[in-house]
Amino acid sequence: MNSNIPKTSQKRVVIIGAGFGGLALARKLSAYPEIQTVLLDKNNFHQFQPLFYQVAMAGLEPSSISFPLRKAFQNKLHVHIRVTEVLRIDTDKREVVTSTMGGISYDYLVIAAGAGTNFFGMQNIIDRALPMKSVGEALALRNRMLENFERALIADDIEDRQGLMNVVVVGGGPTGVELSGTLAEMKVHILPKDYPELDFRQMQIYLVEAGAELLGPMSVESQVKSKQYLQNLGVHVLLNSRVTDYDGQHVHLLDGTILRTDNLVWAAGVKANTFEGIPVEKLGRGGRLKANEFCQVEGYDNIFAIGDVAILSGDDKFPGGHPQLAQPAIQQGKILAENLLRLIRGEEMKGFRYKDLGSMATVGRNLAVVDLPFLKFQGFLAWMTWMFVHLMSIVGVKNRLLIFINWIWSYITYDQSLRLIIRAKEPKLKPVIHESVEVNPS
Structure with missing residues (x-):
């Protein structure tokens, strides 16, 4: 099988991962006619990770925090989405080898595959x-x-x-x-x-x-x-x-x-998702790819890394790498889109500097903590701030509305109605028995 992605005179940017960084990058690249964007992910949807725990605790349905990738890029003819698993990267051939389509060539490759759970080898x-x-x-x-x-x-x-x-x-x-x-x-x-x-x-x-x-x-x-x-x-x-x-x-x-x-x-803990084909010496703490201030992976001028999978140098405030949070990934994705366009046009790239918007966590009903660059506060106001920020960060108006209704209902009733045990059911396939048929030559 092949990817069925048309070959054009556009520069092809292949993005591995549709998390916060990969999605922000692809969205911005979709506006540039000089670039053909290929977005690869194991799922056909974007996941809002900060609210996973509410799905786990039956507070929200999975569909409320997920958004179909194809809906996000409707009418974007230069964006091609493929649901597949990346097996390895062939840097010599400039090719990403996938589980379903073989190799996909690239002019520029962006690794935005995020991180998985770190069990520390136990x-x-x-x-x-x-x-x-x-x-x-x-x-x-x-x-x-x-x-x-x-x-x-x-x-x-x-x-x-x-x-x-x-x-x-x-x-x-x-x-x-x-x-x-x-x-x-x-x-x-x-x-x-x-x-x-x-x-x-x-x-x-x-x-x-x-x-x-x-x-x-x-x-x-x-x-x-x-x-x-x-x-x-x-x-x-x-x-x-x-x-x-x-x-x-x-x-x-x-x-x-x-x-x-x-x-x-x-x-x-988390551990960056890595791929065969990138030398081990390019990896830093937590398996994150070492990259410069332009997000270029060490030793490559056409391979980039953003988000949880990258440790960027050049930002004096974060010598050990940026926090593995949504905001650094989104900001890196946006500036990388601009830099890729500059690179194609032969212009000078701009180094990444993280703008820290703060951090927050909710503990329970009316209980949260918020650290902003200019203010720190806790309690009910922090809880309201946490809800507003997360609600506005959700992709899709419908999803925001569904989550808001769920939150209001839970707050009023001290209850939620999603405590369902849903098991996947696979069909039991019976072996096909081919009976021999005797053919009468006459």
Whole structure:
């Protein structure tokens, strides 16, 4: 099979990944008639990662935080979308080798593949923990949690019942904090109504963080306040605690502590997605590609990297690389689009400087922390700010409206109606038996 992408006199830019950076880049490139854009992704939709935890906790439907790529580029004739998996990059042939179409040639290649979950090489964690780096994984987490509550109803052993109800969240970043806070509120307001036979005083929620504070990159005020909020909600916050093993029922910590749970949610770290064909020496901390201030990968003038997958030099305020957040990826995607046009036209490129717009995290109802460059605040106002910023960042007016209605309904009723266990059903294919047919020559 081939890609069926027409060969033209335009310069072809191939983008791997339709995350925040890849989508921002492709959107801007679509306005330039000199450029043919090829966008490759494993999914046919863009995912809004900051709200994965709300899908996992049955607060939002997956479709609310996903946007079809083809809808985003309707009537953009110079943009070609292909749903496929990239296997390797052939830098000599200037070709991206895919799982379904073979090789796709490029004039310029942009790697914006984002990052996956970092399990730090612990095989038992890889096999048994629940990550949350995609819509699919968020749905799997939702199913597992709801299935375990159903199993808890019929469990004879008290310890088994408590293990099915307990949740251990590993990682004290925004995802871990937001997930723990949501679980704590569900424990009080929602789950007792769904499962009145269960005693939710037995349910324990643990947030385990290897560092000395939650929300490491944020201000001390936000770190202290987020911990206080979680503890007031009943979450056991374990700082300076490192997970060493998990057997499916018991989480082992470095200090010898053992936590009983059938639900281990892993939000402890990320690792950049890499591809065969890029030499290992081009990789920096966390597997991120080392690139210059123009996003050019070290040693290449036609390969670029943006977002979570890149460590850019040249920005004095971020010598160790920019935060692996949406805003750096979006800003890099936008300036790279302009630089690619400058490069094609033989003009001088402009170096990237990150404009820090701040960071924020929500802990629960009316509880959030916000760090802006000029102001830091917490509580109800921070919570309203968090909701507004995330709502405006969602792709698609319909999605924004659906999320807004869900949030309003949940706020008024202390409830949501999406606690559905949805399992994929694959057809059972029977082998085709070819019966021999005797042909009469006459």
